[in-house]
Amino acid sequence: MQGKKRRIAILAEGFFGDLEAKTASGLIMYKPEEVVAILDSTKARKSVQEIVGFGGDIPIVGNLSDSLKYGPNALLIGITPRGGKLPSEWREVIKEALKNGLDVISGLHDMLNEDSELSMLALLKGAKIYDLRESKKYNKVARGDPALIKAKVILTVGTDCKTGKMITSIEMARQAKKYGWNSHFVATGQSGIIIAGEGVPIDSVKGDFMSGAIEEFLIEKSKSYDLLSVEGQGSIIHPGYSGVSLALIHGCLPDALVLCHYPEREKIKNYEVKIPPLTELVKLHEQNAKPIKPSRVIGISLNTQKLTKTAAKKQIQKTEEETGLPTVDPVRFGCEKLILALQFLKR
Amino acid sequence: MQGKKRRIAILAEGFFGDLEAKTASGLIMYKPEEVVAILDSTKARKSVQEIVGFGGDIPIVGNLSDSLKYGPNALLIGITPRGGKLPSEWREVIKEALKNGLDVISGLHDMLNEDSELSMLALLKGAKIYDLRESKKYNKVARGDPALIKAKVILTVGTDCKTGKMITSIEMARQAKKYGWNSHFVATGQSGIIIAGEGVPIDSVKGDFMSGAIEEFLIEKSKSYDLLSVEGQGSIIHPGYSGVSLALIHGCLPDALVLCHYPEREKIKNYEVKIPPLTELVKLHEQNAKPIKPSRVIGISLNTQKLTKTAAKKQIQKTEEETGLPTVDPVRFGCEKLILALQFLKR
Structure with missing residues (x-):
């Protein structure tokens, strides 16, 4: 339009x-x-x-x-x-x-x-x-060379679908500007694409070309920005969508990851698959990233919308104690802690 | 035809x-x-x-x-x-x-x-x-329910592309028959599909439907066979194709995995990505399978075609010592050891 x-x-x-x-x-x-x-x-x-x-x-x-x-x-x-x-x-x-x-x-x-x-x-x-999910034009295999992406990349990953990955990525892109980053939100799903007006509909791309599609988009965007905040998809433990999630991790070649979680959810939505403890998922993401480009989970983002304000703060504190990682709900309390955790990426 | x-x-x-x-x-x-x-x-x-x-x-x-x-x-x-x-x-x-x-x-x-x-x-x-790679008809999200696949499933996974996954899967399906299995080879790539005359061209399927495509095929085939030997694709550490590989692992809901490797290869073909030690890759595969359905790597398959017979046998022995897992080259020496390792799946 x-x-x-x-x-x-x-x-x-x-x-x-x-x-x-x-x-x-x-x-x-x-x-x-x-x-x-x-x-x-x-x-x-x-x-x-x-x-x-x-x-x-x-x-x-x-x-x-x-x-x-x-x-x-x-x-x-x-x-x-x-x-x-x-x-x-x-x-x-x-x-x-x-x-x-x-x-x-x-x-x-x-x-x-x-x-x-x-x-x-x-x-x-x-x-x-x-x-928005038209994907025929994506027909390149990823090159897998981190040097081609000139910006730092932060990717949200999730314990499941609908845990707040898109909102966390948008909020991080916004907040980072206040800390001197020339940051930009990169959409990978239909909601993100309609908001941003551009993006890569990664879950509609043919298997062989998923990583290549996001990689190419990031190479291009990194010419204009120094921090790309990429919306993750699905979960690497999701029975239907795990392939999309891993393709994004390897296609983005991220410098840092943020794990998004919906605290009351104990199983993957619509499935009999238990969500493991966050500490295990942090490790699993880092182990999967490592062979291609090491990347750490630098923080946790919780969606606490169903909790009272007091309960939400308690949940955030509990998660910080459990994981040892800065934890936020970006909608309720902002995501400053995540941006501070990103400072190590500045030269 | x-x-x-x-x-x-x-x-x-x-x-x-x-x-x-x-x-x-x-x-x-x-x-x-x-x-x-x-x-x-x-x-x-x-x-x-x-x-x-x-x-x-x-x-x-x-x-x-x-x-x-x-x-x-x-x-x-x-x-x-x-x-x-x-x-x-x-x-x-x-x-x-x-x-x-x-x-x-x-x-x-x-x-x-x-x-x-x-x-x-x-x-x-x-x-x-x-x-052979026509994939428009695949439009279902995986159901992720192991009970729907009535056969035991063994999937080959690889340290890279072109490490012998297809041949290992075909040979296992053949060999298993001699041990009383009513086994069947399931093709997931164009070479396998032309040989078998059927299969799922998994790397051409849209991201969201990859796991669902193979799952549906296995549910159907499991009505006629008691062991499905599924050809794996790519590698979960491949910069371009890792998403396809993980989607197959979660879509197949395998009972056992066989890791395929080309011994002289130290880096992913066409990439500057080092292949980690086999023991690390065994662990990484098992950790990725576990949240949805636990599955062990029960053996290693090596492609020793470039080695002398003596060097090949030595390489196999070395790999067995390193990994503690039965190791074969199915083309040169058969894959009986893998089938024996599968016996634990028989009721």
Whole structure:
């Protein structure tokens, strides 16, 4: 959507405020001025602020036509179904949006541009479909040479999906500026890409080219910045996504890692896989990085949103004692401690 | 090529006998009756036996038209260029094959079926193009439930690419039959797939679906076999391909692993990455498997082809002393020791 000011209506039917709608809440958190309405009939007539605690008076409406009075020029699919396929009930909303001349922005694995009905409709109405996960252009094997990336690289890794990797990476990029870094956030997932307006949809890239895709992007970005804060994906202990996570570690050639965790979660979401103690996961990440480029976990980021403020502070202290590493919740208390831990990278 | 007897001419121009042409030598080793000629002008008029030490009097010819007198009905691209893109000098050979009504079998990342000139030519001449790495149909996230795979699973892993994972897996599947297993080889790369006639081209699958792709295949195959011997890919310490390797480990949910190594290789091929001692790599694999399903490395497979017989035996003994694990070269001395080490899996 280069050149035109985005006025986005976000489809989040049934899920607004949940982790499942993290694309929606991510955009509201970082680009609230671009969001004109949320579509979720189960929460219609409430405001965004009431549901997620930020976003002010952005309205929630019951359907697409109700959103039109707020003048959107695009519909963003704000929910990520498991597997990334288009649910049939969303098809009608997308068609309605296109019929009204709205662009459609999608982070699904299904490429909406390859759907003949939708692409034809877009053509007829002069609307555009943006597939954020389009990945055909990535066809290079990683070169694996740390000298090619001229900036320092910090990568978030997770004990699971949806543990706060994207937000931690964005907040670190912001905070680092105050400490004299010329820092930049690098998005690797659909939510990050819609916020940043660019990035590498790493989980949609063919296996052989994943590391090469992120490496090439970092080589290019490192010409303009001295610290790249890269959004991690999945977890190296995730039954479905571990390959993506390791490819990112080796493709980024990071100087430092930050481990992100959702404290109440004991098992990988949707699986019978126990999350090992953080100390073990710190070690496992460092052991995996080591053969290609040694990298230390320099801190822990917790998502304490479900805890009281007192409980959150206690959890952070407990984690620091357990791991011996600076621990933050970047949303509640900032991430200064992580940036201080990065100072060793400055020449 | 269901239903018709394959009579294959293999394109291996400039590389026949090298590791780069492992698709060619793999097929000659396991399906020699299907190979009618090799195309490599640098070795024309020699026999296959002279170059690779097996394959008997299969002729090597200088170009496609010279191969026609041996009556091929298909041309197999027997070389794998880095990155899997079609080199322009092969294009003419492929066109010539199609013009002569030959099918074309390709393991390239570039889908020849999507090339309009080639696909049109195939249509006109009634020939077929088989893209072994076609991967669009894989769109499921792994379920991560070991109970769904009804067979025992053994996976080869490597210290690098081209260390003998495919051959070790094939030989284990064969040898296990003699020990009462109803075993089956599962291919995950283009060479394995052309030999087996089926498999999962794991390195061409989108990141999120890699583990799910192999898992689904194994669930299905485990209905007919009690031991699945799965070909591994790459290496978890490979700068370009580590993600594929870890996705296979977690998607296969293996009961046992076999580590494959090329003894003279000290660095990852094409990279400045040192290969750590085998004992460290054994540990790293087991640590990565453990959170999802514990799995032990039960043996080592060495590719000793460049050593004398005496030196090879010495190398095997040295490796056994170093690692404490049964060590074989499956091509030279068989892999019985690995199958004996698997007996603990029998109920």
